[in-house]
Amino acid sequence: xxxxxxxxxxxxxxxxxxxxxxxxxxxxxxxxxxxxxxxxxxxxxxxxxxxxxxxxxxxxxxxxxxxxxxxxxxxxxxxxxxxxxxxxxxxxxxxxxxxxxxxxxxxxxxxxxxxxxxxxxxxxxxxxxxxxxxxxxxxxxxxxxxxxxxxxxxxxxxxxxxxxxxxxxxxxxxxxxxxxxxxxxxxxxxxxxxxxxxxxxxxxxxxxxxxxxxxxxxxxxxxxxxxxxxxxxxxx
Numbered sequence: 134x135x136x137x138x139x140x141x142x143x144x145x146x147x148x149x150x151x152x153x154x155x156x157x158x159x160x161x162x163x164x165x166x167x168x169x170x171x172x173x174x175x176x177x178x179x180x181x182x183x184x185x186x187x188x189x190x191x192x193x194x195x196x197x198x199x200x201x202x203x204x205x206x207x208x209x210x211x212x213x214x215x216x217x218x219x220x221x222x223x224x225x226x227x228x229x230x231x232x233x234x235x236x237x238x239x240x241x242x243x244x245x246x247x248x249x250x251x252x253x254x255x256x257x258x259x260x261x262x263x264x265x266x267x268x269x270x271x272x273x274x275x276x277x278x279x280x281x282x283x284x285x286x287x288x289x290x291x292x293x294x295x296x297x298x299x300x301x302x303x304x305x306x307x308x309x310x311x312x313x314x315x316x317x318x319x320x321x322x323x324x325x326x327x328x329x330x331x332x333x334x335x336x337x338x339x340x341x342x343x344x345x346x347x348x349x350x351x352x353x354x355x356x357x358x359x360x361x362x363x364x365x366x367x368x369x
């Protein structure tokens with residue numbers, strides 16, 4: 134009987150610890166609460182500031198993981214109001230909500246290998262511009278991009294890419310070819326050239342985007358993600 138009593142007390146104590154841990158996990162910290170109530174950026178500069186601040190938290194190990202609660206999910210069920218549109222690479226290591234420390238409803242995220250804008254991407258971006266009027270459209274490329282690497286390899290070897298990968302290579306070919314003879318790393322030069330090219334394409338290829346930019350209601354900006362450090366830097 135005494136042994137059973139000891140077991141029961143131990144079980145109750147363990148249950149109390151679990152319940153306490155669950156309670157602490159469910160209770161928002163002051164930092165996360167502050168981020169959750171942060172006003173939506175209304176200018177390009179404010180949107181960039183918020184993203185880069187979030188990236189700084191991410192690379193220093195102080196991510197707050199805002200806007201990721203069930204309450205947030207329910208709040209957004211009736212509608213969304215993202216403060217930034219992103220065009221990024223489909224690479225599994227470059228998820229904007231993670232590296233910018235944002236959450237549900239913050240980023241209207243478009244991702245495809247090579248962060249290439251085509252008619253479908255234009256449609257997605259223009260939909261977001263028309264419906265949510267965010268102040269920022271960000272093209273996010275990244276270090277050692279596989280799509281750029283494949284394009285460099287195909288151009289230099291004179292070969293072809295298998296299957297539909299060829300469509301990616303052909304979309305990048307006119308962007309990558311002019312920088313192959315530049316000094317420095319060929320893939321890195323291609324990554325930066327592609328970011329700049331997609332920024333230009335978004336502004337020049339869409340009346341909807343260009344009108345917002347010319348009215349100073351939105352900025353289209355390029356950025357590069359470093360796979361080794363996690364840091365995002367703007368590309369000018």
